Amino acid sequence: MEKQLTLNGLDFSPEENLSRYLQSIKKFPILTPEEEYDLAILYQQTKDKSIAYKLITSHLRLVVKVVSKYRGYGLPIGEMISEGNIGLMYAIDKFAPEKGFRFSTYALWWIKASVQKYILNSWSLVKLGTTAAQKKLFFNLRKIKNKLNLIDDRELSENVLHDIARSLDVSVQDVTDMNMRLKAHDGSLNSVIDNDSDGANEWMDFISDNKPNQEESLAHAETVKYRKTMFNKALYVLNKREKDILFKRRLYEKTITLDDLSKTYNISKERVRQIELNSIKKITKAIELMQ
Numbered sequence: 173m174e175k176q177l178t179l180n181g182l183d184f185s186p187e188e189n190l191s192r193y194l195q196s197i198k199k200f201p202i203l204t205p206e207e208e209y210d211l212a213i214l215y216q217q218t219k220d221k222s223i224a225y226k227l228i229t230s231h232l233r234l235v236v237k238v239v240s241k242y243r244g245y246g247l248p249i250g251e252m253i254s255e256g257n258i259g260l261m262y263a264i265d266k267f268a269p270e271k272g273f274r275f276s277t278y279a280l281w282w283i284k285a286s287v288q289k290y291i292l293n294s295w296s297l298v299k300l301g302t303t304a305a306q307k308k309l310f311f312n313l314r315k316i317k318n319k320l321n322l323i324d325d326r327e328l329s330e331n332v333l334h335d336i337a338r339s340l341d342v343s344v345q346d347v348t349d350m351n352m353r354l355k356a357h358d359g360s361l362n363s364v365i366d367n368d369s370d371g372a373n374e375w376m377d378f379i380s381d382n383k384p385n386q387e388e389s390l391a392h393a394e395t396v397k398y399r400k401t402m403f404n405k406a407l408y409v410l411n412k413r414e415k416d417i418l419f420k421r422r423l424y425e426k427t428i429t430l431d432d433l434s435k436t437y438n439i440s441k442e443r444v445r446q447i448e449l450n451s452i453k454k455i456t457k458a459i460e461l462m463q
């Protein structure tokens with residue numbers, strides 16, 4: 173499929189006219205679950221581009237929603253949306269509606285993957301690490317800081333640095349360096365994204381509020397359900413001790429301490445931590461192989 177979408181001779185390219193693109197995609201209808209399923213089945217059978225077009229245009233707002241979460245990386249919004257649209261197109265060809273998941277749930281993974289790949293490639297000039305741990309740090313540091321209300325702080329305290337480094341399995345220096353890189357590229361919601369005949373448009377103009385609409389709430393619920401299903405299927409890679417440690421350290425409402433678990437299994441606290449982290453890696457790898 174083409175990278176750019178056209179309708180009645182009009183070019184809908186977010187890279188050329190972002191504000192017009194954002195306004196234009198609002199008129200495409202959101203499909204009901206039944207309509208979406210029927211179209212997906214029909215496309216699977218026919219590979220008709222006009223059917224794919226209906227599925228794609230009904231999810232263009234989902235791409236913008238995903239990209240809005242990555243606006244702080246200092247990269248052109250229009251280009252990130254274009255990359256997200258490519259991921260959406262890949263999702264169309266790979267989607268299997270008979271498995272029972274909504275297309276939006278499935279497409280979300282492809283959109284994120286395309287946008288993240290573009291961001292990582294664009295940040296290669298600052299020698300961003302390419303290990304799984306570095307990528308996790310890159311895409312999760314700002315999220316963690318938001319939860320801790322530290323997004324405006326350029327410097328992080330030693331305790332926070334150590335907590336983040338431990339939770340993401342990277343060094344304190346890695347966290348410090350990444351924090352400075354991200355702060356250097358942080359964008360503003362009030363920055364002008366385009367100028368047209370009606371005046372300057374800011375990114376804030378296209379984000380109504382932080383409350384999810386019905387479609388987003390449903391997509392989120394189905395994503396959570398999908399992740400739980402994949403997680404439960406992946407548990408087979410762990411032995412009894414690994415499962416017990418992982419659940420008690422990460423999934424119980426009240427976390428069991430390393431000290432308590434070390435006494436239970438008669439091993440060192442460091443060994444418990446290693447088992448915990450290795451279990452997460454094994455689960456992650458198993459899930460990746462299933463997708």
